[in-house]
Every structure is written in structure tokens, then in C-alpha cells.
Amino acid sequence: MSGAASWSFREEDAARIGALLDRLLAESSARTALLVDRAGQMLATAGQAPQFDPITFATLTAADFSANDQLARLLGENEFGALFHQGEKDSLYLADVARRVILVVLFDHTTTLGLVKLRVRGIVGDLSRVFADMFAREGAGGGGGGGATGSGRAVEGGFVGEAEDEIDRLFGGPA
Amino acid sequence: MSLINYASREVNCKLVYYGPGLGGKTTNLEYIYEKVAPASKGKMISLATETERTLFFDFLPVDLGTIRGFKTRFHLYTVPGQVYYNASRRLILRGVDGVVFVADSQLDRMEANLESMQNLYDNMAQHGLDLTRIPFVIQYNKRDLPNAAPVTQLEEAINPGWPVSNPARQQPTPNPYRPGELLISEMNGAWIERVPYFEGVASRGEGVFDTLRAVSKMVLKTLG
Numbered sequence A: 001m002s003g004a005a006s007w008s009f010r011e012e013d014a015a016r017i018g019a020l021l022d023r024l025l026a027e028s029s030a031r032t033a034l035l036v037d038r039a040g041q042m043l044a045t046a047g048q049a050p051q052f053d054p055i056t057f058a059t060l061t062a063a064d065f066s067a068n069d070q071l072a073r074l075l076g077e078n079e080f081g082a083l084f085h086q087g088e089k090d091s092l093y094l095a096d097v098a099r100r101v102i103l104v105v106l107f108d109h110t111t112t113l114g115l116v117k118l119r120v121r122g123i124v125g126d127l128s129r130v131f132a133d134m135f136a137r138e139g140a141g142g143g144g145g146g147g148a149t150g151s152g153r154a155v156e157g158g159f160v161g162e163a164e165d166e167i168d169r170l171f172g173g174p175a
Numbered sequence B: 001m002s003l004i005n006y007a008s009r010e011v012n013c014k015l016v017y018y019g020p021g022l023g024g025k026t027t028n029l030e031y032i033y034e035k036v037a038p039a040s041k042g043k044m045i046s047l048a049t050e051t052e053r054t055l056f057f058d059f060l061p062v063d064l065g066t067i068r069g070f071k072t073r074f075h076l077y078t079v080p081g082q083v084y085y086n087a088s089r090r091l092i093l094r095g096v097d098g099v100v101f102v103a104d105s106q107l108d109r110m111e112a113n114l115e116s117m118q119n120l121y122d123n124m125a126q127h128g129l130d131l132t133r134i135p136f137v138i139q140y141n142k143r144d145l146p147n148a149a150p151v152t153q154l155e156e157a158i159n160p161g162w163p164v165s166n167p168a169r170q171q172p173t174p175n176p177y178r179p180g181e182l183l184i185s186e187m188n189g190a191w192i193e194r195v196p197y198f199e200g201v202a203s204r205g206e207g208v209f210d211t212l213r214a215v216s217k218m219v220l221k222t223l224g
Helices: A011-028 A054-074 A113-139 A159-171 B025-035 B083-092 B107-126 B151-158 B208-223
Strands: A006-009 A032-037 A042-047 A082-085 A091-097 A101-107 B002-005 B010-018 B045-048 B054-067 B070-078 B098-104 B136-141 B182-187 B190-193 B197-199
Touching: A006 A113, A011 A032, A011 A042, A011 A101, A011 A113, A032 A054, A042 A054, A054 A082, A054 A091, A054 A101, A054 B045, A054 B054, A054 B070, A054 B083, A082 A113, A091 A113, A101 A113, A159 B054, A159 B070, A159 B208, B002 B208, B010 B025, B010 B208, B025 B054, B025 B070, B025 B098, B025 B136, B025 B208, B054 B083, B070 B208, B083 B107, B098 B107, B098 B151, B098 B208, B107 B151, B136 B151, B136 B208, B151 B197, B197 B208
Parallel strands: A006 B002, B010 B070, B010 B098, B098 B136, B136 B197
Antiparallel strands: A032 A042, A032 A101, A082 A091, A091 A101, B002 B010, B045 B054, B054 B070, B182 B190
16 A cells, blocks of 8 residues: 555646547537546646636546446446436536546537547547556656656655745645 | 646645544535635535535635646545445545544544544555555544543544654654644654644634645645
């Protein structure tokens, strides 16, 4: 067992993922694609900028997917690999990527669920490979910084001190 | 697990408030929500029952602003305290960076505190996480109630400490939050480590920010 770790999402990761999400949107005619990690943090968005609060959205997406995972297990299924939420105007299609990330596609009546499902199926394998590379890199201890720190630290020197000062300011004086 | 997003220049850390039912976890978050400057807080979400008991979780994002070019944010979660909501509790612990255990100081809640602490340890282990190795603090809440147990009694029961096996750390280590007290000490020939604790009356805000400040700094240190 371990303590809490950090993982990093580099600019080159964002570029690879952004290209895949753009392709998905072009092929499916969906509006927006988002990637959320299972702990509830937004990783990337592509397409039309969301009109909702992305932090809240990421939290609820992770909770939704996790709760449905447990439902699947109650039924004896290993997982529900994808979920669909239908609205009057907008709908969501959610799919698992490499068991650590959730792909969310937001679409409206300009496309169909069938086309979105088909294109998502096509892209999940590519996204899984990108994340597998990232996790392998993190596992090998290469998470620190994408060259940003050059010291093996997750953040550059001085970050922690400044963040602590900000905590004192925001939460009311030094502890 | 903290996420450092170099593409969007963001650092996100996840804090979870754990503890027995009706112990004051949601009250902690509500007080933080009420007091933090509007520009620094996001929307608070509560997935609760009709009687306002937490069903799945409460969530509050708190923004520290941009530090060294990185937008830095803490995601605060509570879990449902009631015993039968364990599946929800386990899910919320996924990717956790720091834990606050909100204990109920009342004597008749001692059993519930201990049961919840064991449950926390077990659920962390299911995620491959060792509670003794992550930022962790305890808040003894409801100190204003007449049937509140003495803190020494709560400490003995809830925070007895775990063995320190690393010889380099086997030395008296002061508790930075309690002058004159130790976090690492020798007892009967064995070295043990306790976690920092805070006394609180969350309904009046007492101890709420001391607790949050301590755990959030402990989490930040893991990044440096």
C-alpha cells in the first residue's frame, strides 16, 4: 500500500488527446467532448466551450460513473463500459477509458446516438493507448513536471511556500 | 492523487471529510462555504436525502488562486456517515490526497467513532492506500456539549498512534499545533506516531479553519 501520489498531464499529452477528441467531434457531429478522471477532475475539453461549471460537471460525472460501476457489479457484470443520459435537447454519452478516465460526449439533435456510439467505440482504443503511455511514465517515476521542474519534484521550488501563504490568507492566519 | 495539469496549468488536490453520522462533516463544509471569499469558492453541491442527511457526498471547490503560474484548487468532499452507505464512502475516497476525520466528542458516540475510523482504514486499503502514509488530521467536534468526553480520553481511543519503524524518524517530534505535545514519542520502549488533532465546534465555526489549514498544508508538502 502507498501514500497519496501525484500524476501529471503534460502539454504533449494534451496535444495527442486534443487531436483525438477533435477527430471524434468531426466524425460524430457531436458538440463537445470532455475527459474526466475517476477522482472527479477535468482533464481536457474539445469542441464548443461548455456553458456549465466544468468543476461541478467533472465531480458529478465521476460520481455517476462510479455509482453505475457498483450497480454493474451487483448484477454480476464487471462494469458498464458506457452510459447514456437522454435529455429533451442535449444528451450525454459516457464511456470508460483505461479504467481511470471517462470520456463524455455532449450532443444534440444534429446527430444520433448510434453515430456517437460508433465513433466513440472507434476512439476509445486510441485514447486508452495514450493514457497507458502516461500511466507507464508515472509508474516509472517520470511524473515530475514535463521538464518544468528539472528536479524530480512535482512542482517547482517556491510553489509550496507561496501556496502556504495563500492558505493562511484565505483560511485566516498562520496555524 | 493530486493532478498537475501542465497543459491547463492547474493543480488540483482532493480532501475528504470522514467520520460517523451526524458528527459535523457537512457542517464543516457549510461553514467554509459561508466564510470563504466569493471569488475563491465554487458552487457547493450536496447530494442529500429529503431530511438533509448526506446520501452520496457534499462537494465544495476552493480556489487558492494562481501560484507560480498554476491555478491551484482544493476539492473538498464529505462522505455519508451512516454505516449502510459504505459503497458511497469507498467511491469518494478514490484519488484522495488528504483526510480529515471529524469525530463526535460525545461519550455515547465513542463506539461510532471507532467503527468509522476502522472503516476508513479498510476503505483506504481497498484503494491500495495506507492511511498512515497520507496527510491526515482529526477534528474532535462538538466540544461545547455537556457530555463531551475529555480530549485525553478521545486521543487514547481514536488516535492511539501507530508504530514508527524508520529509525531516522524515531525521535521526539513536537506537535506544531499543540505546544508542549509530541506527534512522535516513545512509549514503553516503542516509538509511536499520532496525527495532529483539533478541537472544534463546527456549528460556530470553531476549529474549522484550523483543521482545513493544517491538512491542506500537509497535502501541499507532498507536492514539493
